[in-house]
Amino acid sequence: MTQRLDVVGLGNAIVDVIARTNDAFLARHGLAKGAMTLVDAARADQLYADMGPAIEASGGSAANTMVGVAALGGSAGYMGRVFADQLGQVFRHDINAAGVRFDTPAAREGEPTARCLVFVTPDAQRTMQTHLGACVDFGPGDVDPVQIGAARIVYLEGYLWDRPMAKEAFRKAMRLARAGGAKVALTLSDAFCVDRHRAEFRALIADGVDIVFANEAEILSLWEEKDFDAAIARCDARGGRTWAVTRSEKGSVVVGSGLVQHVPADKVERLVDTTGAGDLYAAGFLLGMARERPLAACAALGHACAAEVISHYGARPEADLRPLAASRLG
């Protein structure tokens, strides 16, 4: 019998390649600052060749979130596709070592493990260029019904929506979640991603998403609004749906339980690299939801987790987050 899991995430399994750079570099290569752009192998190689010395660290948005849930003392599972190569081994080692269940077998044909080139500018902003590699093979066959059946919440990465097979996996996971009584959570992932899939995301949310994560740019894009409050007013919380919308240092706005609540962000002493801020906010929020805590407490835990991850390089927590869970969730 499978142990109950607080959250199970599905996403692109990626190793981050992180280097500091400056705005001139972004301009020279025409990179959209703060965004995630998909690139082919040739473009990734070209950018890598011009990139400074880097460090490698396991990443992937939903994977980072699941590692956050585990670091908080929650139980988490993950599904995503790596290749049977060195970076794939690194990804598997790191997520397992963080205590997250990850059973998706490595691909043995096709492209290598996905890399995301992360360019961190002196203002701590990150600009990401992703070559999806082995992630393109992620499909419904990789969705494990037993793990989904054990989940309290199934968390889906909007980034998956870029490929047909991953979409099918996404829909299968939603069906299984509903059948098993799990809540379905979705992150909109990136404003450009929302631009590409606006109509489908709206339909998907109406059709059965219980918890929506977005940042300011993403929620504006989803509703094609220029005003934040106007966008928030369009977040439909009927049927128990919850919206958690992050606004960097301004905190987050949570729509749900008949309320619109503004929750302040945690102060950060030394802002180093904003990579993973949204992923770790989601980790805290989701664990709070899995433990059926009030929405404001969920958001507060999310902010505490985000504050930890932006105080160092890399998108996964360096610290044990269990004390945060104890203090914020009570």
Next chain:
Amino acid sequence: MTQRLDVVGLGNAIVDVIARTNDAFLARHGLAKGAMTLVDAARADQLYADMGPAIEASGGSAANTMVGVAALGGSAGYMGRVFADQLGQVFRHDINAAGVRFDTPAAREGEPTARCLVFVTPDAQRTMQTHLGACVDFGPGDVDPVQIGAARIVYLEGYLWDRPMAKEAFRKAMRLARAGGAKVALTLSDAFCVDRHRAEFRALIADGVDIVFANEAEILSLWEEKDFDAAIARCDARGGRTWAVTRSEKGSVVVGSGLVQHVPADKVERLVDTTGAGDLYAAGFLLGMARERPLAACAALGHACAAEVISHYGARPEADLRPLAASRLG
């Protein structure tokens, strides 16, 4: 015609896999704290399986030193052996991106690129377990006479002495250096390494090493002394030989030019990870020597470089070190 190079280094080309741990982990696995231990693939896999989430960063002692020389604004070359795999590509990218000339072709047969599992304890000490992988194929054929002929100083890693083919490469590089009028520098690398090769290291130094780098444990081992001053008294500086012996926060002792000089270490605000301290000290010292600066200035630059690298994770500088070179070398 090849451009003049301040320093050319030969060493084990390694990717570091860095994770924080505690003393209980070291005890449980019987790891010698602060030392570098060679392990086979099975042992490396076993330790990796039990290691926490890690980051990957290019390493290798002499490679770190050459990156330091380049970061200081010096010109540097490197010879070492990686495999044609993902970690080999990472190593090549990082050393090239740092501005170091590195032309050794990747191996296409044999073992994968070397990994060093670096366990960092809360006291910032590092304990290293190295699986040499593709480094075992490094031999005299990899020593490029043109690059050595262009060098002011040829820097040799004591770690190479563990394998017969690398020894031959070492001797060939020494011969070529002498023929080309370059100085020969040697780091003793590790106290256990000195234990293994004491007699040969003594003979090698007497036979034609101009600059010797050691830490306290290594110099005590070399001379089989228990008292530091007694060991220093045995460092023979005739024929223009220089000894630079580091003592962590106590600074370094430099023997040469008819003097024994004590040079203080730089204050470090936030000690994070001592990996690379000796390597970066050597970088500053070597660049000073290549520029024919007084020994005390060479050591002062070494300490400034070491202070930068121990204030963050990883064995290579994160900062541009050129201002340090300007201020310390004048």
